[in-house]
Amino acid sequence: MDILxxxxxxxxxxxxxxxxxxxxxxxxxxxxxxxRDLVHLxxxxxxxxxxxxxxxxxxxxxxxxxxxxxxxxxxxxVHIAGACVLKAQSFPxxxxxxxxxxxxxxxxxxxxxxxxxxxxxxx
Amino acid sequence: xxxxxxxxYINQFYAGVGGEEHAxxxxxxxxxxxxxxxxxxxxxxxxxxxIKTIVCGDSYFNENPDEAKKTLIDMIRDCGADLFIAGPxxxxxRYGVACGTxxxxxxxxxxxxVLTGMFEENPGAEMFKDKLHIIATGSSATGMRTAxxxxxxLGLKLAxxxxxxxxxEEGYLPxxxxxxxxxxxxxxxxxxxxxxxxxxxxxFVTEYPMPDFDRVAPNPAVLDITKATVALVTSGGIVPKxxxxxxxxxSASRYGEYDITGVNDLTAETYETAHGGYDPVYANQDAxxxxxxxxxxxxxxxxKIGKLYNKFYTTVGNGTSTKSSKHFAKEFAKKLKxxxxxxxxxxxx
Amino acid sequence: xxxxxxxxxxxDIQFGETPMVKDGTLYVNAGxxxxxxxxxxxxxxxSFDIARPGESVRISPVKDVIEPRAKVEGSGDIFPGVISKxxxxxxxxxxxxxxxxxxxxxxxVGFQEGIIDMTGLGAQYTPFSKTVNLVANFxxxxxxxAHEYEAAAxxxxxxxxxxxxxxxxxxxxxxxxxxxFESLVEGLKKYPDLPRVGYVQMLQSQGLxxxxxxxxxxxxxxxxxxxxxTEIMDGAIISGNCVSACDKNTTYHHQNNPVIEDLFSExxxxxxxxxxxxxxxxxxxxxxxxxxxxxxxxxxxxxLDGVIISQEGFGNPDTDLIMNCKKTEATGTKTVIITxxxxxxxxxxxxxxxxxxxxDALVTGGNSNQVVTLPKLDKVIGTLEYTEKIAGGFAGNTxxxxxxxxxxxxxxxxxxxxxxNLLSAR
Numbered sequence: 001m002d003i004l005x006x007x008x009x010x011x012x013x014x015x016x017x018x019x020x021x022x023x024x025x026x027x028x029x030x031x032x033x034x035x036r037d038l039v040h041l042x043x044x045x046x047x048x049x050x051x052x053x054x055x056x057x058x059x060x061x062x063x064x065x066x067x068x069x070x071x072x073x074x075x076x077x078v079h080i081a082g083a084c085v086l087k088a089q090s091f092p093x094x095x096x097x098x099x100x101x102x103x104x105x106x107x108x109x110x111x112x113x114x115x116x117x118x119x120x121x122x123x
Numbered sequence: 124x125x126x127x128x129x130x131x132y133i134n135q136f137y138a139g140v141g142g143e144e145h146a147x148x149x150x151x152x153x154x155x156x157x158x159x160x161x162x163x164x165x166x167x168x169x170x171x172x173x174i175k176t177i178v179c180g181d182s183y184f185n186e187n188p189d190e191a192k193k194t195l196i197d198m199i200r201d202c203g204a205d206l207f208i209a210g211p212x213x214x215x216x217r218y219g220v221a222c223g224t225x226x227x228x229x230x231x232x233x234x235x236x237v238l239t240g241m242f243e244e245n246p247g248a249e250m251f252k253d254k255l256h257i258i259a260t261g262s263s264a265t266g267m268r269t270a271x272x273x274x275x276x277l278g279l280k281l282a283x284x285x286x287x288x289x290x291x292e293e294g295y296l297p298x299x300x301x302x303x304x305x306x307x308x309x310x311x312x313x314x315x316x317x318x319x320x321x322x323x324x325x326x327f328v329t330e331y332p333m334p335d336f337d338r339v340a341p342n343p344a345v346l347d348i349t350k351a352t353v354a355l356v357t358s359g360g361i362v363p364k365x366x367x368x369x370x371x372x373x374s375a376s377r378y379g380e381y382d383i384t385g386v387n388d389l390t391a392e393t394y395e396t397a398h399g400g401y402d403p404v405y406a407n408q409d410a411x412x413x414x415x416x417x418x419x420x421x422x423x424x425x426x427k428i429g430k431l432y433n434k435f436y437t438t439v440g441n442g443t444s445t446k447s448s449k450h451f452a453k454e455f456a457k458k459l460k461x462x463x464x465x466x467x468x469x470x471x472x
Numbered sequence: 473x474x475x476x477x478x479x480x481x482x483x484d485i486q487f488g489e490t491p492m493v494k495d496g497t498l499y500v501n502a503g504x505x506x507x508x509x510x511x512x513x514x515x516x517x518x519s520f521d522i523a524r525p526g527e528s529v530r531i532s533p534v535k536d537v538i539e540p541r542a543k544v545e546g547s548g549d550i551f552p553g554v555i556s557k558x559x560x561x562x563x564x565x566x567x568x569x570x571x572x573x574x575x576x577x578x579x580x581v582g583f584q585e586g587i588i589d590m591t592g593l594g595a596q597y598t599p600f601s602k603t604v605n606l607v608a609n610f611x612x613x614x615x616x617x618a619h620e621y622e623a624a625a626x627x628x629x630x631x632x633x634x635x636x637x638x639x640x641x642x643x644x645x646x647x648x649x650x651x652x653f654e655s656l657v658e659g660l661k662k663y664p665d666l667p668r669v670g671y672v673q674m675l676q677s678q679g680l681x682x683x684x685x686x687x688x689x690x691x692x693x694x695x696x697x698x699x700x701x702t703e704i705m706d707g708a709i710i711s712g713n714c715v716s717a718c719d720k721n722t723t724y725h726h727q728n729n730p731v732i733e734d735l736f737s738e739x740x741x742x743x744x745x746x747x748x749x750x751x752x753x754x755x756x757x758x759x760x761x762x763x764x765x766x767x768x769x770x771x772x773x774x775x776l777d778g779v780i781i782s783q784e785g786f787g788n789p790d791t792d793l794i795m796n797c798k799k800t801e802a803t804g805t806k807t808v809i810i811t812x813x814x815x816x817x818x819x820x821x822x823x824x825x826x827x828x829x830x831x832d833a834l835v836t837g838g839n840s841n842q843v844v845t846l847p848k849l850d851k852v853i854g855t856l857e858y859t860e861k862i863a864g865g866f867a868g869n870t871x872x873x874x875x876x877x878x879x880x881x882x883x884x885x886x887x888x889x890x891x892x893n894l895l896s897a898r
Binding site for chain 1: 543581582583617618619676677678679680681682692713715719720738754755757758759760785786787788789791807814817821822825826883
Binding site: 155180242278289290291297300301302303304305306307308309310311313314315317319321322327329331333334 | 593596610667669730731733734738742743777778779780782806808810811813818819820822823824827828829831832833834835836837838839842845880888890891892893894895896897898
């Protein structure tokens with residue numbers, strides 16, 4: 001069963017009925033690290049952790065879909081998930097105004113929805 | 124406009140003291156330009172002036188790096204320099220390492236802008252190109268004429284605190300920070316030109332070399348280690364006491380092969396480390412900490428491994444180029460294979 | 473396909489009663505354009521401004537930039553499937569109001585980006601400091617969702633450009649260029665000895681603020697496909713991409729794709745420009761794998777000798793780029809890629825989020841994290857309210873003198889990955 005790792009409350013709200021969600025009340029980087037850890041445990045990446053062109057320090061929200069746990073480790077997922085954590089860490093942290101938070105949530109929701117619809121076609 | 128004051132570092136050879144036989148020449152502070160300093164003086168015009176030249180033997184510097192650095196820093200501190208230039212060292216390995224080392228130290232400890240010049244394959248270039256501006260030179264002193272004007276031009280910029288352009292504009296070796304600049308052609312045209320060259324099999328230069336991908340696929344697992352011959356190899360510099368083969372403390376140019384038949388434990392009396400890149404106290408107290416002969420002998424006795432190979436291979440990883448490392452490994456890996464060694468444990472520091 | 477493009481040089485834009493082009497000046501009637509824009513029920517208001525090269529003007533946040541063009545002869549019309557009906561474009565005759573651009577401004581989300589400075593340091597980094605810009609600043613109706621507003625603003629900009637383009641239909645072009653794109657067999661017969669080269673253009677396709685439309689089709693729902701490069705000159709590809717100002721392709725970039733132009737200028741001389749392939753950049757990994765498989769398959773089946781691959785956007789498209797490159801190189805096709813870098817402010821971080829040894833021929837549009845301080849300019853079109861939130865801006869980046877310090881990624885088109893600019897890095 002796929003797992004959607006997210007720290008976006010809007011994604012939690014909108015997607016919880018259609019996909020299993022692991023919700024983290026934590027910074028974006030923690031989502032990427034959690035995804036990397038899951039990948040090392042045998043989950044494969046289904047979406048790219050650096051989805052969108054919004055830099056990892058320009059939004060607070062991230063949603064990443066991983067597969068259920070396999071008996072083998074997916075090398076490509078390990079490679080991508082690790083590279084994404086490193087890339088994200090290279091961006092200095094920034095502070096945001098409350099007013100933009102909802103917009104950030106909306107964009108993240110849209111990005112992950114585009115993947116969920118690809119995913120729905122696949123099944 | 125004031126004239127910038129420059130201190131210049133050169134080795135014994137360029138100072139006219141002599142060649143390899145005088146490489147242990149101790150640091151000496153001289154007034155004004157010496158040797159290649161004349162070419163710099165001409166290139167600087169009235170914008171900068173070499174006030175002092177430091178002459179130091181390559182062996183002296185490389186064999187006593189800490190002492191050499193300290194002496195040199197003390198000499199330079201009092202000169203009131205606006206710029207420190209070392210070399211150019213071309214392809215002379217130890218000279219290059221000395222130039223890089225002293226430039227890094229001057230920059231770090233005295234905060235004076237520094238600059239050197241080397242051939243791209245000089246081991247000093249690999250060690251320092253991401254820390255310093257190193258002007259790319261030819262491989263030998265015949266490249267002096269082209270190297271000096273580039274070094275002088277960049278040196279003046281550094282002394283004046285002006286912003287430095289991209290490596291391709293200034294002529295320094297790329298390796299450190301990526302720097303933006305405006306090309307003469309737009310990117311799409313550059314891509315078309317690059318493709319035409321690639322199609323024609325002609326040489327082309329990528330604008331961003333991919334990171335080093337020297338990955339080695341692991342061998343299949345050893346099926347039965349209790350029957351296998353296991354060898355120890357280290358880049359941690361463990362050598363018999365006295366370092367009989369004089370493996371360098373950094374940028375090693377050689378490796379050692381030592382017999383450990385009958386040796387069950389490495390002791391402070393018998394082994395030490397030649398490595399200059401970490402605190403040697405604990406390795407010198409008990410070299411098993413880096414090269415675990417004692418444990419391997421115990422395993423051998425308990426039947427956990429087949430046997431310990433009767434030689435070990437060692438070098439110093441500190442600043443040693445991947446090219447040299449590969450070359451060493453190629454040689455001794457063949458010997459290991461010929462002697463039917465199935466397992467190698469590689470220890471670092 | 474053969475397309476004759478006539479360029480009508482525009483040196484100024486003025487507001488006037490009668491819309492027309494006269495002696496290099498484009499006259500626009502703001503009232504008429506406003507009525508056109510407000511046909512859309514989602515938009516409450518629009519204001520127009522003109523920004524000329526050299527003026528002390530800053531435009532922000534920029535959504536899209538569009539060049540006014542008009543179809544004079546041949547099938548179809550500009551922006552097929554979006555503004556005009558679906559019909560194949562790319563042949564016949566097209567007129568361009570060269571030097572003029574429609575710039576759309578509107579706060580679609582609160583952290584949006586895109587600065588165009590018409591003078592000073594910032595002007596060096598954006599190509600749109602050299603065009604005379606008619607800036608349309610939209611205000612949405614209350615309660616509009618970001619999706620609805622984005623779509624409305626996107627369409628309104630295209631409509632304005634379309635209307636202005638029409639003013640050039642009966643003009644005599646100052647300059648004409650003919651682009652002829654032969655069929656496979658024709659090209660092979662005509663240039664039997666030239667290397668057969670293709671262009672793979674990657675299009676951002678991920679969701680809100682990240683989409684590209686081809687003949688009106690959302691590219692994320694397409695597999696890798698082909699078209700004639702001349703179709704793109706007629707507006708077959710339009711941008712719905714609002715994020716990452718420095719490396720998104722505006723509609724203007726698509727209309728004037730520099731890779732296409734530079735391949736055409738070598739076509740028949742040193743190479744045979746054989747194929748134009750477009751592929752997407754989806755979020756879903758299986759889509760990335762499928763699309764890059766198709767890219768390589770097309771390149772292989774067309775027996776191309778070489779390809780140029782251009783990227784769009786930051787981060788995950790690096791993975792698409794590397795997949796495409798690796799797979800095309802594996803078919804034996806010589807590959808050159810165009811990208812840009814995020815090497816950190818000091819330039820020492822890893823430039824790309826992905827890498828492969830097969831990517832041995834790379835052209836870069838520069839490091840987007842380079843920090844610049846832009847002087848205070850006399851006039852702001854749009855708002856600077858969000859400069860701290862935009863890509864490349866950071867907290868406290870506006871000083872007492874009103875100058876702003878940003879990474880160049882905040883500047884529209886600064887490190888474009890089609891190779892539009894001179895900027896590079898080493």
